[in-house]
Amino acid sequence: MPTPHYGQPRYRVIADELRQRIKGGVIPPGGLLPTESVLTAEFRASRGTIRQAIAVLRDEHLVVTEHGRGTYVNPHQHESRPGDGRETETRQRQVPADPEIAALFAVEAGTTLVEQQDVTRINGAVEAVVRAYRLRREKQ
Amino acid sequence: MPTPHYGQPRYRVIADELRQRIKGGVIPPGGLLPTESVLTAEFRASRGTIRQAIAVLRDEHLVVTEHGRGTYVNPHQHESRPGDGRETETRQRQVPADPEIAALFAVEAGTTLVEQQDVTRINGAVEAVVRAYRLRREKQ
DNA sequence: AGAAATTTGTCCGTATGTATC
DNA sequence: AGATACATACGGACAAATTTC
Numbered sequence: 001m002p003t004p005h006y007g008q009p010r011y012r013v014i015a016d017e018l019r020q021r022i023k024g025g026v027i028p029p030g031g032l033l034p035t036e037s038v039l040t041a042e043f044r045a046s047r048g049t050i051r052q053a054i055a056v057l058r059d060e061h062l063v064v065t066e067h068g069r070g071t072y073v074n075p076h077q078h079e080s081r082p083g084d085g086r087e088t089e090t091r092q093r094q095v096p097a098d099p100e101i102a103a104l105f106a107v108e109a110g111t112t113l114v115e116q117q118d119v120t121r122i123n124g125a126v127e128a129v130v131r132a133y134r135l136r137r138e139k140q
Numbered sequence: 141m142p143t144p145h146y147g148q149p150r151y152r153v154i155a156d157e158l159r160q161r162i163k164g165g166v167i168p169p170g171g172l173l174p175t176e177s178v179l180t181a182e183f184r185a186s187r188g189t190i191r192q193a194i195a196v197l198r199d200e201h202l203v204v205t206e207h208g209r210g211t212y213v214n215p216h217q218h219e220s221r222p223g224d225g226r227e228t229e230t231r232q233r234q235v236p237a238d239p240e241i242a243a244l245f246a247v248e249a250g251t252t253l254v255e256q257q258d259v260t261r262i263n264g265a266v267e268a269v270v271r272a273y274r275l276r277r278e279k280q
Numbered sequence: 281a282g283a284a285a286t287t288t289g290t291c292c293g294t295a296t297g298t299a300t301c
Numbered sequence: 302a303g304a305t306a307c308a309t310a311c312g313g314a315c316a317a318a319t320t321t322c
Binding site: 009010011045046047048049052066067068069070094 | 308309310311312317318319320321
Binding site for chain 1: 286287288289
């Protein structure tokens with residue numbers, strides 16, 4: 001909300017939320033964080049504040065940021081036993097919305113959505129496939 | 141020259157004046173109050189006094205102050221249940237694997253998978269749809 | 281291969297919150 | 302009361318790296 005009286009600065013609250021998503025696996029190792037613009041919309045905070053929040057996670061070595069690319073969750077967070085390989089492959093693409101998802105977003109079926117797919121493998125075998133859909137960002 | 145108002149603290153006099161401007165429509169609902177600096181110059185009072193005056197109006201819910209923005213005249217005097225924030229709805233179901241996912245799991249297309257769908261809403265509007273697919277666990 | 285759109289990097293200006301002297 | 306300093310926060314603008322079309 002516009003004016004949450006603080007016991008804590010906004011950027012720390014946002015950082016905490018993002019850290020929870022990472023630790024909770026909502027954003028897997030190697031996965032891409034939402035862009036600064038998306039986070040701006042989601043948290044209704046200015047870009048500077050979002051960047052400050054991400055800087056916190058970067059200081060914790062929880063994420064790494066690449067110019068023009070985005071911010072990734074550091075895959076080398078906890079190395080497990082050798083041989084017990086857990087790896088995640090991320091891909092982002094644009095897809096037409098199926099009727100069900102279109103209804104959720106309140107758009108026409110076929111509307112272009114952004115799909116981020118994370119494939120997690122354990123010892124080579126696919127363990128889970130996660131697909132996150134979002135509206136493609138218009139000018140803002 | 142304005143005679144000093146003894147009998148009433150300065151910040152109350154200023155608060156009264158500002159309240160009159162708001163009630164009188166000089167500053168419309170949703171409108172921005174003059175900045176503290178401007179008010180400081182106008183009333184020839186210290187910033188602390190000005191802030192105290194604004195605090196009075198804030199206590200009356202007549203204005204809302206936003207950090208880094210300014211102080212607005214409250215547009216909704218009577219209703220204030222924004223419902224706030226983010227909520228996630230989770231649903232689990234079984235679905236047949238589409239060819240692409242089937243290939244990832246190395247199973248036949250149409251094989252039953254467990255799909256967990258999380259729908260995140262922000263203020264009612266769908267922000268993201270996340271679908272996680274896993275192989276169905278067989279009983280043992 | 282080139283143009284347009286995305287996304288992060290950086291800087292400036294303004295405003296409020298808090299603390300100190 | 303006043304002055305100053307710093308942290309937090311918003312908004313705009315432009316540059317640089319990358320991806321998409």
